[in-house]
Amino acid sequence: MRLSTRQWHILVATDYTEAARYGIKAAAALASAVDGRISVVAVEPHGEAAATGVAAAADAPTSEELNRLRRWAAPELGTHPSSFAIKYGLPGIEISRYAEQSEADLVIMVRKRRSKMSRALSGDTVDSVVRRSVVPCLLVPPETVQLTGVVAALDGTDRGMVVFREALELATATGQPLAALTVEPLRANEPAVLAAQVPTGRSLLLQESVQGIMGGEAAAPVIIRRGDIVEQVLAEMRDRVGSVLAVGYHRGGPPGLIEAGSSGRRLLQQSPGPVLTVPL
Structure with a gap:
């Protein structure tokens, strides 16, 4: 945008x-x-x-x-x-x-x-x-939605930060709160609750990147979950009724079934609310 x-x-x-x-x-x-x-x-x-x-x-x-x-x-x-x-x-x-x-x-x-x-x-x-x-x-979705926020799903890469910038544009323009969401792999024998308490180096760098983009404004919270990417993002969005989910979407590739494609395609089909796709 x-x-x-x-x-x-x-x-x-x-x-x-x-x-x-x-x-x-x-x-x-x-x-x-x-x-x-x-x-x-x-x-x-x-x-x-x-x-x-x-x-x-x-x-x-x-x-x-x-x-x-x-x-x-x-x-x-x-x-x-x-x-x-x-x-x-x-x-x-x-x-x-x-x-x-x-x-x-x-x-x-x-x-x-x-x-x-x-x-x-x-x-x-x-x-x-x-x-x-x-x-x-x-x-x-084919229903009236009262927007309550924007959530940017990020993978920690520099290219993925394009998604956050687009989400920030939409949140700023509509006056909605913005949050970043990332999912870390679940390690064996480690409680999922530790994800937010003990983030990995990737998530720490992601938090710094988000703060850098926000500049002098209040930093958007970075939500950290652990487990399967699609399952965890969907679980977060089910708790945020009315929020827009912003995801990166790879251009090109076979049409096929969304379930057989990337995480972005699966989230587009299964997310309960509005979805903002950002071309990567």
């Missing part, structure tokens, strides 16, 4: 379903908090692009199609400055492509609950978008 130097540009993707309205609501709420502008994009699975994956010059939306999109989004958008676009082809490709072309700072989509079989048969649009996106994506 390039949020500190100019007005936020929030891109929200929709498929005209009732669940997708929660994405529009989230975009409107965020735009109100940061004085941002909103772009609404819908992807239609017809035209030459639907068969080839390559948009044709003739695949241009009609005024009737654009007016339909405006009318559909109007109840949630209210008076926010907004623009509208319709693309043709595969949603996972076209949404991420349009986000880059329109220089969006953030993509918002609704993360719908789907079975493993459903994802295997028809793919997962959210996973496809975040794997391709060059900007952070905020995935919200």
Whole structure:
């Protein structure tokens, strides 16, 4: 997100379903908090692009199609400055492509609950978008969420600190408390409660890095847990209802099933609340 130097540009993707309205609501709420502008994009699975994956010059939306999109989004958008676009082809490709072309700072989509079989048969649009996106994506559940904080899941690497910076941007802009979360491996015959009491050298360096990024501001707390990464992060988030989980997400790779992929993919599918994915 390039949020500190100019007005936020929030891109929200929709498929005209009732669940997708929660994405529009989230975009409107965020735009109100940061004085941002909103772009609404819908992807239609017809035209030459639907068969080839390559948009044709003739695949241009009609005024009737654009007016339909405006009318559909109007109840949630209210008076926010907004623009509208319709693309043709595969949603996972076209949404991420349009986000880059329109220089969006953030993509918002609704993360719908789907079975493993459903994802295997028809793919997962959210996973496809975040794997391709060059900007952070905020995935919200199909329900109203009252934000209560932002939690950045960190692995202690320098590259992972990009996640903390993006989480800090979101927390600062929305006025929410920020925390960092890291998971250390569980050692044999060692009580898990010792993780916070006796952190490893990696976690100590992580605490220093967090404090350095915060500068003169009050340092964000660093929560240390031990055990399986996904299980421990999910356990923490279940105790933080309404908090956004910020995770690093590797671009590229096969779509596949999220459960067979990285920790980021598993957390995206299983986290109980909103998830902010940060491209690595």
